[in-house]
Amino acid sequence: MIILKTIQNLLMPSAFVFLFAVIGFLLLKKKKKWGRIFLFSSVFLYYIFSITPVTDFLLMSLEEKYKVLSTEEMGRAESTVLLLGGRESDVLRGNEALRIWHLSEGEMKIIISGTDPIIATSEDAQAVRSFFINRGVDEEDIIIEGKSRNTRENVINVQEIVGEEPFFLVTSAFHMERSLVEFQRLGANPIPAPTDFKKRRIPVYRLFDFLPNSQNLRNSDLAFHEHLGSVYYRFTYLFGNKK
Numbered sequence: 335m336i337i338l339k340t341i342q343n344l345l346m347p348s349a350f351v352f353l354f355a356v357i358g359f360l361l362l363k364k365k366k367k368w369g370r371i372f373l374f375s376s377v378f379l380y381y382i383f384s385i386t387p388v389t390d391f392l393l394m395s396l397e398e399k400y401k402v403l404s405t406e407e408m409g410r411a412e413s414t415v416l417l418l419g420g421r422e423s424d425v426l427r428g429n430e431a432l433r434i435w436h437l438s439e440g441e442m443k444i445i446i447s448g449t450d451p452i453i454a455t456s457e458d459a460q461a462v463r464s465f466f467i468n469r470g471v472d473e474e475d476i477i478i479e480g481k482s483r484n485t486r487e488n489v490i491n492v493q494e495i496v497g498e499e500p501f502f503l504v505t506s507a508f509h510m511e512r513s514l515v516e517f518q519r520l521g522a523n524p525i526p527a528p529t530d531f532k533k534r535r536i537p538v539y540r541l542f543d544f545l546p547n548s549q550n551l552r553n554s555d556l557a558f559h560e561h562l563g564s565v566y567y568r569f570t571y572l573f574g575n576k577k
Contacts (some may be wrong), residue, residue, distance in 0.1 A: 335525060340517060341537065342504050342559060342562065342563075345558065345562060346555040346558050346559065347375075347379065347383040347551060347554045347558060348383075348551055348552070348554075348555050350379070351376050351379045352376075352381045353439050354372050354373075354375050354376035354379065355373060355376035355377075357363065357372045357456055358370070358371070358372030358374075358375075359373070360372030360420070365368060367406060369373065370462065370507070380546065380551070381546055383542065383551055383553040383554040384546040384547055384548065384550045384554070385544050385546060385547070385550060386534055386543035386544070386547070386550055387438060387539055387543060387544070388442050388550075388554070389532075389533075389550040389551075389553045389554050389557070390533050391414070392553075392554055392557035392558070392561075393508055393532050393533040393553060393556075393557050394447060394533060395511075396507070396508040396509075396510075396557060396560055396561075397507040397508055397510075397528070397531055397532065397533050398533075399510075399511065400510050400526045400528040401435055401506055401528070402527075402528065402529070403430075403434065403502065403525070403526070403527040403528075407506060407525065408434070408438050408484065410500055410502075410525055411500040411501045411502050411525055412438075412441070412442060412443065412498070412499070412501075413442065413443040413444075413445060413496055413499065413501040413502070414434050414435065414442055414443070414444050414501065414502040414503070414504055414527070415445045415492050415496065415501050415503050415504065415524070416428065416430050416431045416445065416446050416447065416449030416462065416505075417447055417448055417465055417485070417503070417504070417505040417509070417513060418446065418447065418449070418458050418459060418462065419448070419505065419506055419509065419530075420458075420462070421458070423506050423518070423530050424458060424461070424462055425465075425478055426504050426529050426530040427506065427530060428462050428466070428507070429467050429529070429531055430529035431466070431502075431504045431515060431527075432465075432471070433559055434502055434504070434527060435466075435471055435475075440470075440471075440472075440475075441504075443473065443475050443476075443477060444475060445478075445479060445492060445493065445496070445501075446459045446462050446463060446476065446477070446478050446479045446480075447459075447479040447480075447482050447488045447492050447570065448479075448480070448482045448488055449480050449481065449483060451480060452481075455457075457574060459478045459480045460478070461481075462538055463476050463478060474510045477495065479492060479495060480566050485509075485512055485513055485516055485563065485567075486516060486567065488513070488516075489516040489517050489519075489520060489521070489522070492517075492522075493517070493520045493522050496522065498521060498522065499535060500523040500524075500525055500551045501522075501523070501524060501525065502524075502525050502527040503517065503524035503525060503527060504527045504528075504529060505525055505528065505529075506528070506529060506530035506531075506532075506558055507528035507530060507532070507533075508530075508531075508532055508557060508560055509530045510526050511560070511564070512526045512560055512563055512564050512567065514526060515564075515567075516567065532553045532556065532557075562573060
């Protein structure tokens with residue numbers, strides 16, 4: 335798991351921009367031409383992946399299919415599954431799950447799924463559980479599935495809890511496509527409830543949108559992570575790995 339995560343991280347834009355810069359500096363003394371090429375490439379790639387139009391393009395295919403869950407859909411399920419995604423996104427995902435719980439007038443089970451793949455003693459799920467309890471959700475209405483280290487394990491472990499019953503699936507919009515595909519492979523009936531949209535909702539880009547921005551670079555990393563994850567899952571299924 336650690337090796338796989340390391341490889342994933344090295345394939346992110348922020349990682350190979352850094353690697354190109356390091357290689358460029360190392361080559362400057364002996365092979366100046368190649369050193370300059372790598373340094374120029376690192377600056378160019380940093381610029382490309384840290385401007386809003388490029389980031390939006392990478393996120394578009396991940397987020398455009400899914401809309402915020404409407405109040406008219408509240409009666410379609412009796413459970414909400416929240417996939418943990420780290421401190422930053424957990425707040426937004428938790429707020430969406432809480433919104434669904436309130437709109438269902440409190441008649442809803444909330445299933446919190448996931449743990450930190452590196453830190454086995456992570457208490458992220460307990461922190462989200464406390465978030466719900468402090469805002470009025472009954473302890474009996476909260477179920478913690480704290481074994482899953484990745485999306486595929488989320489799907490397998492949650493499926494054992496919900497079976498074929500429909501449920502609202504709460505995760506970041508950029509992560510929704512991969513999550514839905516995996517749940518549907520097992521015959522589950524998730525209803526997408528996306529949150530934490532990263533793509534900018536702007537009709538026209540301004541000058542400042544073409545200036546480098548660290549948050550855009552992070553969003554490019556997130557988009558790459560999802561696209562590479564989808565390719566990896568398709569590859570493993572192609573060769574018969576169903577787990």
